[in-house]
Amino acid sequence: MNLLAMAWRSVRARPVVTFLSVVSIALGTALVCVVLSLHRASEEAFEAEIGSFEMVVGAKGSPLQLILSSLYFLDRPTGNIRYSALADVRSNRLVRAAVPIGLGDSIQGYPIVGTEALLFKWRRRGRPKPLFELAQGRMFERSFEAVLGAEVARKTGLKVGDTFAGMHGMTAGGKAHDEFPFTVVGILDTSGMSVDRAAFATLDSVWKVHEHPDDDPNEEKELTAILVSLQSIPMRWKFMEEMNANTESMAASPLMEMQRLRNSMIRPLQRILLVVAALVILVACLAVLATLLQASEQRRRDRAVLRALGAFPAELFTLVLLEAMLTVLIGVTLGWLIGHGALAFGAEASQANFGMNIHPWATGSREIKALLLILSSGFLAGLIPAAVNYRRSPVRDLKA
Amino acid sequence: MTEPGIKAESVEGRVGFDTAVAFRDCRLDLAADVRLQLDHWSVAPGSQVAITGPSGCGKSSLLHLISGLLKPSAGEVEVFGKNLGAMSARARDRFRGREMGIIYQTFNLLPHFSPRENVKIGMRFGRAVAKADRNARADAVLETVGLSHRAKHRVSTLSIGEQQRVAIARAIANQPRLILADEPTGSLDPDNGRKVFDLLQQLAQETEATLVVVTHDLELARELPEQFDARELVQ
Numbered sequence: 175m176n177l178l179a180m181a182w183r184s185v186r187a188r189p190v191v192t193f194l195s196v197v198s199i200a201l202g203t204a205l206v207c208v209v210l211s212l213h214r215a216s217e218e219a220f221e222a223e224i225g226s227f228e229m230v231v232g233a234k235g236s237p238l239q240l241i242l243s244s245l246y247f248l249d250r251p252t253g254n255i256r257y258s259a260l261a262d263v264r265s266n267r268l269v270r271a272a273v274p275i276g277l278g279d280s281i282q283g284y285p286i287v288g289t290e291a292l293l294f295k296w297r298r299r300g301r302p303k304p305l306f307e308l309a310q311g312r313m314f315e316r317s318f319e320a321v322l323g324a325e326v327a328r329k330t331g332l333k334v335g336d337t338f339a340g341m342h343g344m345t346a347g348g349k350a351h352d353e354f355p356f357t358v359v360g361i362l363d364t365s366g367m368s369v370d371r372a373a374f375a376t377l378d379s380v381w382k383v384h385e386h387p388d389d390d391p392n393e394e395k396e397l398t399a400i401l402v403s404l405q406s407i408p409m410r411w412k413f414m415e416e417m418n419a420n421t422e423s424m425a426a427s428p429l430m431e432m433q434r435l436r437n438s439m440i441r442p443l444q445r446i447l448l449v450v451a452a453l454v455i456l457v458a459c460l461a462v463l464a465t466l467l468q469a470s471e472q473r474r475r476d477r478a479v480l481r482a483l484g485a486f487p488a489e490l491f492t493l494v495l496l497e498a499m500l501t502v503l504i505g506v507t508l509g510w511l512i513g514h515g516a517l518a519f520g521a522e523a524s525q526a527n528f529g530m531n532i533h534p535w536a537t538g539s540r541e542i543k544a545l546l547l548i549l550s551s552g553f554l555a556g557l558i559p560a561a562v563n564y565r566r567s568p569v570r571d572l573k574a
Numbered sequence: 575m576t577e578p579g580i581k582a583e584s585v586e587g588r589v590g591f592d593t594a595v596a597f598r599d600c601r602l603d604l605a606a607d608v609r610l611q612l613d614h615w616s617v618a619p620g621s622q623v624a625i626t627g628p629s630g631c632g633k634s635s636l637l638h639l640i641s642g643l644l645k646p647s648a649g650e651v652e653v654f655g656k657n658l659g660a661m662s663a664r665a666r667d668r669f670r671g672r673e674m675g676i677i678y679q680t681f682n683l684l685p686h687f688s689p690r691e692n693v694k695i696g697m698r699f700g701r702a703v704a705k706a707d708r709n710a711r712a713d714a715v716l717e718t719v720g721l722s723h724r725a726k727h728r729v730s731t732l733s734i735g736e737q738q739r740v741a742i743a744r745a746i747a748n749q750p751r752l753i754l755a756d757e758p759t760g761s762l763d764p765d766n767g768r769k770v771f772d773l774l775q776q777l778a779q780e781t782e783a784t785l786v787v788v789t790h791d792l793e794l795a796r797e798l799p800e801q802f803d804a805r806e807l808v809q
Binding site: 180184186187475476478479480482483484485486489567568569 | 694
C-alpha cells in the first residue's frame, strides 16, 4: 500500500470533518471562479467594443454618457449633431473610417439604430474578419429594412421576412409607429457586443419615422453620434483636441472613458468580491488546518505505530501532507465544477440581461493562478501538522 | 510447522552473533532526578526472555531502548552487533523495521485498515519483503495466526483476542530476528492470554527469533527459559 493510498484512506476515515473542509474550500473556490470568470467576460466585452471604435463624436456633454449611449446603448444620448459633421469627420486627415449612428425608436426596449451598411464591414484594427457577421438573410439596402442583433431576434422571436413597428422612445411601452413598419431582412450572428441588443436600419428610416408634414424640407438632418477609426491610435489626442475645439461637437475616447468607469466603479466592486473570495478561501484553509491538526492529534498513536514499524519521519511528513493536499484538491475540483456550473446556468441570463457573453467552462490564466494559489495555501496548511508530527517522539504516543 | 510464506528466506546466520541484545553502561534520563541505569545485560540470539517488574519500573522504557525508539543518555545498546546510538535516525528506523517485530498490550493496529492491510503496511515500512511477495506473505502469516477468514474485515470488528493475533501476524511478517512484546496478554482474558502467549513462543521458536517479553504476569514469565527482573532499574 503506497503513501497516497494510505492518505486517501485516512481522509475517508473521517467523513464529517473531511466533508466540511471540502465544502468550505469548494465554496471559496467557486466564488473565486465566478468572480474571475465574470471579470474576464466583462473585460473581453469592454475590450471588444473599445478596441473596435477608437473615437466617438457626438454632441457636447458628458463623454461617458456619449460612449454609453452610442456604443453600448445604455444611456440617453447627449444630444444630436448635424449630419454635415459626418462629412467633416470623414474628410479629417486623421480619420481612417467613420460611420454615423442615429438613435430614435426602439423595439421591446432594444434601440433601433439608423446607420450605414459600412458598420457591418467594420474591422477591428489588425483583424481580417468583420466585427459583425450575418447569421441569416442579408444587409439592409432600402428604407425600413432592418437587421436585428442576435439577442433582439431571440427575444422578439422575429424572423427574416417578419415586420415590426418601432415604439417611440428608448423604453418599452411607448407609442407604436404602426404607419412605418420595418421588415426584417437579416439577423446578425451573436457577437457578445452591444450590437446583439439593437436593430439596425438605414438612417433615413429613422429620420422618416419622425418627420412632420410641416417640417422644413431644407432643414439639415441630425445624427446622434459618429463612430470613428483613426489612421493610428496615437492620433487620438490630436483628434480629440481638434474636435473639441469645434463648438458643436466633441470627441470621446471609449478606451479612456470606460477605463475611468472601470477604475472608479467596476474595479473596486470586483476587488471587493475578490477580497471576499480570498477571505472565504483563507477561512477554508484555516478549516483544513484545524481539521488536519485535530486529525493529527487523533492519529498520534497511528503515526507512532508507523514509526515503530520502521516508517521514516519524512514518510510520515509526506503522509500528513498528502492528506491535506487530497482534501484541498477535492475541494478545489468541486469548487471549480460548482463555480463553472453556476456560470453555465447563468450564461444565457447574462447574455440576455447584460449582453455579456460568458464562456462558462473556459478557465483563464488568472483563474488558473488563483486555483494554484488555493492549492498552495492547502499545501502550506498541511505543512504545519506535518511539521508538528515530524518533530514528535513516537514513544509518548505508544501506550503499552 | 513450515509456512512457505514465512520461511521465504533462510534463517541461517540468525544466531551468528554472540548476543542479540547487549546493554553496556546504559543510562536513560527519564526526569531531572530519575534515571534508568543498566550496566550490563545481554540476551543470547534465539533465546526467550521475560522482563518482569512492577508498573513504572522501566520495563517499557527498556523495550523502547532495544527498539531504538529511545536513545540512551549514556552508554550503548547493541542489537545484533549494531550500536543503535551510533546509527543515524533513518538507519535506526530501517533497522527496526527489518529486524524487529513489536507487539503492544493495546495492539496498536491501524483501525481503518483490514488485518491484511495492517500486515502489509508493516511489511511496507519494514522493507524486508519484496513488494510482489507481500500479498502472499500477508495471507500466510494470517493463516499462521488462524485469521485467514477475517483477513479483509475491519480491524475494529474483530474481537480483542483476534486483534492481538493480527498484531502478532504483523510483527512476524518481516521475519524479524527479534520479537519485542510489551505486555502482550495485558488486555486479554486468561484463556486468550494463554493462547496468544503460546502462539508467540511457538512462532519465535519456529523462526528462531529472539523473543523479549515484558510482562507483570509472573506465572507466564516463568514459562520462558529466562527471566530478567527490572525492579532495580529506575533510580
